[in-house]
Amino acid sequence: MYLAITVLLLVLLTESILFLGYSYITTITYDLYVKITRDNRVAKQKKMKTDVLRLKAELGQTSSQDEFSKWAKLRRKLDKAVADLEKLNSDISYSRAAFELKVKSVLWFLVHGSQVVMVLWFRKSAVFYLPPGWFGPAQRFLSWPSAPEGSVSVGIWFAACRRMIKALALTVNDFVLVPSTEKKIKTT
Structure with a gap:
C-alpha cells in the first residue's frame, strides 16, 4: 500500500508544480x-x-x-x-x-x-490487487505492461491519480474561484 500512497503524493507534487x-x-x-x-x-x-x-x-x-x-x-x-x-x-x-x-x-x-x-x-510490482472478476477483461489492461494479472500497475495508477487530481482541481476552480470573480464583476 505504500507504493500507492507514494505514487499519489508524487503525482500531487508534480501536478502542483505544473499548476504553479x-x-x-x-x-x-x-x-x-x-x-x-x-x-x-x-x-x-x-x-x-x-x-x-x-x-x-x-x-x-x-x-x-x-x-x-x-x-x-x-x-x-x-x-x-x-x-x-x-x-x-x-x-x-x-x-x-x-x-x-x-x-x-x-x-x-x-x-x-x-x-x-x-x-x-516498479514495472513488475503490483500497486494493489483487484477482487477477481470485478473488471472482467479490463483486468489485463489494468496490469499493463508487466504487473501480475489481477493487479493495478504503477503506470495505470499514475494515470488514474493524475486524472483524479486534475478533475479535483477543475472542480475546485469551478466552485471556489469562479463564484468569487462573479461577485467582483457584479459589484463593479
Whole structure:
C-alpha cells in the first residue's frame, strides 16, 4: 500500500508544480536564493540606482546655461553611473538566467524524470490487487505492461491519480474561484 500512497503524493507534487508553473517557482526560488546568500551585487545595484536618481535630480536643478561647468561635470558623472548600472544589471541578469535554467532543469526532472524512474523501477510490482472478476477483461489492461494479472500497475495508477487530481482541481476552480470573480464583476 505504500507504493500507492507514494505514487499519489508524487503525482500531487508534480501536478502542483505544473499548476504553479516553472517560471513562478524559479522566480520565487531566485528571490529566496538572493535573500539567503545576501548577494553583494544586489545591494550594490540598489545603491547605484539611488545614486543615479540623486544625480538626475541634481542635474535637473542645475541650469545648463548659467552653470555649464557644473552641469557638464554632473552629466559626465550621470552617464558613467548609468553605464556602470547597466553593466551590473547585465551581470545580474546573466547570473539569474543561469540560476533559473538550473532550477527549471531540476523541476523538469522532478516532474517527468521521477515518474519515468518510478514506472521503470516498479514495472513488475503490483500497486494493489483487484477482487477477481470485478473488471472482467479490463483486468489485463489494468496490469499493463508487466504487473501480475489481477493487479493495478504503477503506470495505470499514475494515470488514474493524475486524472483524479486534475478533475479535483477543475472542480475546485469551478466552485471556489469562479463564484468569487462573479461577485467582483457584479459589484463593479
